[in-house]
Amino acid sequence: MDTFLKIRGLKKHFGASRVLDGVDLEVARSSVTTIIGKSGIGKSVLLKCIANLLTPDAGEILLDGKSIARSRRGSKAQDGVSFSYMFQNNALFDSLTAFENIALPLLEATHLKPAEIREKVEAMLQNLELEDSAGRYPGELSGGMKKRVALARALITNPQVVLFDEPTTGLDPERKFSVFEMIADYRERFGFTALLVSHDIPEVFEISDRVAWLDGGVIKFFGKPSELNADAESGLSGFLNKANYGRSQQINTAGNRI
Amino acid sequence: MIRTFGRSALGAVSELGEISLFGFAALRGFFVQRRRVSKLIVAIHEVGVRCFPIVATVGLFTGLVMGLQLYYTLVKFGAESALGTAVALSLIRELGPVLTALMVVGQAGSAMASELGIQRNDEQIDALYTMSIDPKGFLVGPRLLAAVLCFPLLTAIFDLIGIFGGYLTGSVLLNVDSGVYWNRVFESVSLEDVQGGFIKALVFGFLTILICAYRGFNTHRKASFPGVRGVSESATRAVVWSSVTVLATDYLITSFLL
Numbered sequence: 001m002d003t004f005l006k007i008r009g010l011k012k013h014f015g016a017s018r019v020l021d022g023v024d025l026e027v028a029r030s031s032v033t034t035i036i037g038k039s040g041i042g043k044s045v046l047l048k049c050i051a052n053l054l055t056p057d058a059g060e061i062l063l064d065g066k067s068i069a070r071s072r073r074g075s076k077a078q079d080g081v082s083f084s085y086m087f088q089n090n091a092l093f094d095s096l097t098a099f100e101n102i103a104l105p106l107l108e109a110t111h112l113k114p115a116e117i118r119e120k121v122e123a124m125l126q127n128l129e130l131e132d133s134a135g136r137y138p139g140e141l142s143g144g145m146k147k148r149v150a151l152a153r154a155l156i157t158n159p160q161v162v163l164f165d166e167p168t169t170g171l172d173p174e175r176k177f178s179v180f181e182m183i184a185d186y187r188e189r190f191g192f193t194a195l196l197v198s199h200d201i202p203e204v205f206e207i208s209d210r211v212a213w214l215d216g217g218v219i220k221f222f223g224k225p226s227e228l229n230a231d232a233e234s235g236l237s238g239f240l241n242k243a244n245y246g247r248s249q250q251i252n253t254a255g256n257r258i
Numbered sequence: 259m260i261r262t263f264g265r266s267a268l269g270a271v272s273e274l275g276e277i278s279l280f281g282f283a284a285l286r287g288f289f290v291q292r293r294r295v296s297k298l299i300v301a302i303h304e305v306g307v308r309c310f311p312i313v314a315t316v317g318l319f320t321g322l323v324m325g326l327q328l329y330y331t332l333v334k335f336g337a338e339s340a341l342g343t344a345v346a347l348s349l350i351r352e353l354g355p356v357l358t359a360l361m362v363v364g365q366a367g368s369a370m371a372s373e374l375g376i377q378r379n380d381e382q383i384d385a386l387y388t389m390s391i392d393p394k395g396f397l398v399g400p401r402l403l404a405a406v407l408c409f410p411l412l413t414a415i416f417d418l419i420g421i422f423g424g425y426l427t428g429s430v431l432l433n434v435d436s437g438v439y440w441n442r443v444f445e446s447v448s449l450e451d452v453q454g455g456f457i458k459a460l461v462f463g464f465l466t467i468l469i470c471a472y473r474g475f476n477t478h479r480k481a482s483f484p485g486v487r488g489v490s491e492s493a494t495r496a497v498v499w500s501s502v503t504v505l506a507t508d509y510l511i512t513s514f515l516l
Contacts, residue, residue: 053384083388091385093377105389108292108396157389 287395
């Protein structure tokens with residue numbers, strides 16, 4: 001496996017609460033890895049540590065073999081690796097239109113000419129069926145539209161690593177699939193490495209190369225989605241059963257789409 | 259008790275150092291931003307143009323009240339002809355810079371602290387980090403510079419309107435000779451008085467906007483409560499601390515200038 005992102009013994013605590021207690025994870029280049037786990041277990045904290053938004057208490061994060069400097073913030077210049085982050089609550093700027101939100105990283109952090117930026121943003125808006133919403137402010141958009149604008153902003157810079165924090169929360173099933181398809185499609189086209197946090201089990205497994213189950217501050221399962229066994233007697237099976245995974249597997253075996 | 263006092267003193271010194279570094283980082287960050295002029299124009303609109311009506315209104319009423327009060331004081335000594343001197347010097351040396359600063363803190367400073375607090379809670383500031391945009395340079399730097407540019411101008415407007423207000427009550431209402439009033443104004447005001455007022459305006463502008471921005475930007479660390487209450491607390495503390503700072507530095511600067 002061509003490891004692009006390697007996490008070793010990552011620890012992070014908030015007061016007495018040990019959220020990450022020695023996370024080890026290896027993510028292959030241009031793969032989609034999904035982190036699953038209960039709410040509040042530390043999945044977003046893990047993503048934020050990778051994005052350098054939080055400083056880990058211990059451990060190491062290696063990108064392409066080089067350690068991420070703990071003190072450095074930002075994503076573009078992490079040893080030449082470009083990052084993007086799609087936030088759970090979108091983190092769109094209320095005073096900017098959808099178009100301006102998407103164009104922001106290009107305007108502020110690249111040397112592209114305005115005409116090139118416009119062209120790229122318009123193409124992205126078209127890809128995400130957002131052309132009619134380009135001039136609208138986040139407050140005037142539905143939850144699903146906001147998600148798509150946030151997704152467009154995360155992908156507009158053609159990053160090498162994209163961290164998705166629950167990219168489909170609040171979307172209807174049809175939009176969920178279209179977002180997952182788009183992530184898979186963009187990964188195919190641009191070859192970025194994606195790390196997803198998602199509760200959309202089992203839909204998210206369709207685009208995942210690997211699944212990591214975070215529980216008790218450590219990764220307790222890491223493997224292909226096909227290796228997940230909801231019937232086994234383990235904490236993971238309990239979690240998967242609660243997430244309706246066993247039933248959907250049966251549906252899938254019967255020949256219907258998950 | 260000594261330990262508590264020592265801890266508080268150390269905390270205060272540490273906070274002062276933090277605020278200074280914050281201001282330095284914001285200014286340094288601004289000068290490496292793209293589209294600096296457009297950002298500065300937006301900030302000038304926020305700090306300067308939007309505050310103009312309230313500064314002008316308060317300036318007028320302050321002048322009107324001063325004209326009345328000083329007239330009835332001066333007339334006891336048969337010195338009502340000195341009304342122009344008293345109104346002009348009080349406004350230019352003291353009341354103009356102080357009241358202008360308090361008005362701008364109430365209007366722009368509180369709004370800025372709230373806006374930055376909401377942006378912090380909504381992860382918009384984190385989003386800027388992930389887009390390789392320095393949030394301090396992007397959000398705070400233009401406002402600090404705008405404050406330095408706008409405060410002296412707003413103070414000058416306050417002073418002029420205030421002196422005119424004094425004329426309205428003193429000459430138009432209470433029959434002090436208008437020629438005497440204006441002659442005393444021009445005779446008594448020296449360049450040093452105007453300079454002193456402007457020095458105060460510059461210092462107040464920088465310090466108040468810095469405190470408001472610092473409180474809003476660090477809502478997640480400084481407020482006692484998370485969420486909306488934290489934002490409200492940040493805005494309140496920003497206004498209170500800025501106002502106290504204005505009065506304390508006013509005393510210090512006046513001591514040095516006199």
